[in-house]
Amino acid sequence: MSRFLNWLRDGVGFDILLVGAALLFLVALAGAPLIYNVLMSFQQVDMFTLGVLFRPFVGFDNYVAVVRQPEFWLVTRNTLIFVFGSMTGQFVLGFALALFFAQNFPGASTIRGLFLVSWVMPGLVVGAIWSWILAGDFGVLNVILKSLGIIQSNIFWKSDPNFSIWAVIIANIWLGLAFNMLLLSVGLAAIPKDLYEAAELDGANAFQRFWTITLPMMRPTIGAVLSLGLIGTLQQFDLFPALTEGGPANTSNVAGFWSWQLSFQLYDFAKGATVSVMMFLLVLFASVVYVRSTRHEVRG
Amino acid sequence: MQFTKLGLLAGLAFGALIAATPAYAQVTLKVWSIDGVDRPGIADTYSKEFDDANEDIVVEYRAVPFDEIVNETLRAFATGNAPDIVSFDNPDFALFSSRGAMLDITDRVAASDIISKAEYFAGPLNSVTWDGKLFGLPKYTDTIGIFYNKDLFAKAGLTEPPKTWDEVAEYAAKLTDPASNVYGITFSARAGEEGTFQFLPVIQMSGGGADMVNTEGAAKVLDIWKSLIDNGYASRDVLSLGQWDSTGVFNSGNAAMAISGPWEIDRMVEDAQFDWGVALLPTIEADDERSSALGGFNWGIMANTQHPDEAFRLLEYFVDQEDRIFPEFGNLPARGDIELPVTGIEKKDAALKVFQEQLQFAQPRGPHPEWQKISKAIYDAEQQALTGQMSAMDALNQAQATIDTIFGK
Numbered sequence: 261m262s263r264f265l266n267w268l269r270d271g272v273g274f275d276i277l278l279v280g281a282a283l284l285f286l287v288a289l290a291g292a293p294l295i296y297n298v299l300m301s302f303q304q305v306d307m308f309t310l311g312v313l314f315r316p317f318v319g320f321d322n323y324v325a326v327v328r329q330p331e332f333w334l335v336t337r338n339t340l341i342f343v344f345g346s347m348t349g350q351f352v353l354g355f356a357l358a359l360f361f362a363q364n365f366p367g368a369s370t371i372r373g374l375f376l377v378s379w380v381m382p383g384l385v386v387g388a389i390w391s392w393i394l395a396g397d398f399g400v401l402n403v404i405l406k407s408l409g410i411i412q413s414n415i416f417w418k419s420d421p422n423f424s425i426w427a428v429i430i431a432n433i434w435l436g437l438a439f440n441m442l443l444l445s446v447g448l449a450a451i452p453k454d455l456y457e458a459a460e461l462d463g464a465n466a467f468q469r470f471w472t473i474t475l476p477m478m479r480p481t482i483g484a485v486l487s488l489g490l491i492g493t494l495q496q497f498d499l500f501p502a503l504t505e506g507g508p509a510n511t512s513n514v515a516g517f518w519s520w521q522l523s524f525q526l527y528d529f530a531k532g533a534t535v536s537v538m539m540f541l542l543v544l545f546a547s548v549v550y551v552r553s554t555r556h557e558v559r560g
Numbered sequence: 561m562q563f564t565k566l567g568l569l570a571g572l573a574f575g576a577l578i579a580a581t582p583a584y585a586q587v588t589l590k591v592w593s594i595d596g597v598d599r600p601g602i603a604d605t606y607s608k609e610f611d612d613a614n615e616d617i618v619v620e621y622r623a624v625p626f627d628e629i630v631n632e633t634l635r636a637f638a639t640g641n642a643p644d645i646v647s648f649d650n651p652d653f654a655l656f657s658s659r660g661a662m663l664d665i666t667d668r669v670a671a672s673d674i675i676s677k678a679e680y681f682a683g684p685l686n687s688v689t690w691d692g693k694l695f696g697l698p699k700y701t702d703t704i705g706i707f708y709n710k711d712l713f714a715k716a717g718l719t720e721p722p723k724t725w726d727e728v729a730e731y732a733a734k735l736t737d738p739a740s741n742v743y744g745i746t747f748s749a750r751a752g753e754e755g756t757f758q759f760l761p762v763i764q765m766s767g768g769g770a771d772m773v774n775t776e777g778a779a780k781v782l783d784i785w786k787s788l789i790d791n792g793y794a795s796r797d798v799l800s801l802g803q804w805d806s807t808g809v810f811n812s813g814n815a816a817m818a819i820s821g822p823w824e825i826d827r828m829v830e831d832a833q834f835d836w837g838v839a840l841l842p843t844i845e846a847d848d849e850r851s852s853a854l855g856g857f858n859w860g861i862m863a864n865t866q867h868p869d870e871a872f873r874l875l876e877y878f879v880d881q882e883d884r885i886f887p888e889f890g891n892l893p894a895r896g897d898i899e900l901p902v903t904g905i906e907k908k909d910a911a912l913k914v915f916q917e918q919l920q921f922a923q924p925r926g927p928h929p930e931w932q933k934i935s936k937a938i939y940d941a942e943q944q945a946l947t948g949q950m951s952a953m954d955a956l957n958q959a960q961a962t963i964d965t966i967f968g969k
Contacts (some may be wrong), residue, residue: 265939307634307659308634308637308638308928309638330940331940334899395796397741397795397797416779416797418800419798419947420947421794458698501799504751504800505750505752506751507751507752507799507943508751508799508800508947509751509943509944524631524743525932525936526932526933527932528933
């Protein structure tokens, strides 16, 4: 028995055991729902056959039906705007805050910690708060913008088709800001200080130091932050029911919310699954691009 | 030591449990509803009463949150674990009855001494009827009307509430006062069931219904609503406000009229610092046919119950206690033969009388098994028209095209 254990510990057996366990976890936790979802997107899923595995296959009918929905292109456009707008805002502001708090002034780390409050709050609560801030008639944001002279009349953030998607983006930027800042701060702290000192001796100004030291050293961190940001943004759900319910007239509807709406509001489970498979392909594509772009560094 | 004590205690408890179980066979009925999640409701209270009063029947009550009850029941039905009695929001009911998931109780009701089909309002009764058969009974109901601020009306020289949508626009113009932050009217055109709930009555009073939404009258009223928003007589935020928040604006004196239902009355009595009243929902032309939205829940016995007789007895008990649902739970009975007791609060009693009258004109949403898809087509069209993305008629025509595919035309 102990010989077997020794063989297991020292030999290939142990490796196989580890890989096997990891694979098992992956298949059980991530693979099974994914496969079930893909399966559903090719089946005719009836409300009363939801619990059954063997349902009639319909080929690509669900995909054709989803693309033919009147709101399909609007939702696609909104999803791209939502992802691009949210990620840009979260990243740029998060980076700026991380750089700001990297200046070791008194209380810097405490205040940075306080920023995390936004990150631990549930999305529904954040949505409710922003729903007040973004209200058209008495919302705080309009009051501030008006007193600064930026706008003349109230903007109806949640109800104006030109702004509704931005209402959700603004709330989502606020929600994801702290997480971005935190990851980027960790990345910044890992850069050796003597690099900056040497550069300063060589006469490099602040911008040059940022461009030639900070950015290149931060590349792996930035890649991780952006890919996590993409996944987080595509997953965002709570803010939509709290702020706009995808309205008015789907102008703030995005793929994630639409998929939920199709499945659990309209009980069209097959189309809901189809939309989430489409989203999965999008994330997969982005991940492959990211992995390929960073491959040489990892091997570095 | 601790362990043995605990074991002894458990043993005693178990023994007591066996001793307490009666020797004869008992029937267990499972009841699901949304009641009793945050405060006592109709279903949990009556289930317990029936359980206590009947030795031969055990009622197991389960409170399921509003957002989950349809999915939870679908799943339970598919796997054979469905409850015996369940309660759904009325537009969700047809989904189950049309697919044979609810027990046909037509004959049982006809033979019952307690239940009388004739006493129910037409709207609620329609929502439990499918293919001419009765698959359930209304639990309670509600509807909408138009609340108005009598003080602001007097200030604007108006004495009567508006009777037509043209009058609504005319009055809203007179009542709007931007200097005091007062809008003429508020309502809910939110992207969701609430948006449909407030707009469908207009479609119905114009001669349309769930299967026909592109009527001249509906387009006309949509244009009126759009002009209310464009002229600043109603806030643009009606497109994102739910009914509860929208009526909050009325209660705070920032809107002179509000479209909403009887669930607002208690809060209004407390919050509104002015004289108010409620009137029947306006019509398109004077003396037009009336309609209003139908809210509320229904009871039903699920088709795969093992104990249909006992389940029907329980249903009879629920119906027998319906004169208590207004005084104890604040819900309106779906029957015309139940007199609402006077509360002594003058504004509240007057308002309830109007809603009781309005209930006679309340029409169900659907009934149709794919109601939610029809509803989305309707509120999407409403919002496209109100935001000016499409003309009212174009938006309604587009909704009609979607609805035609649902009805298989």
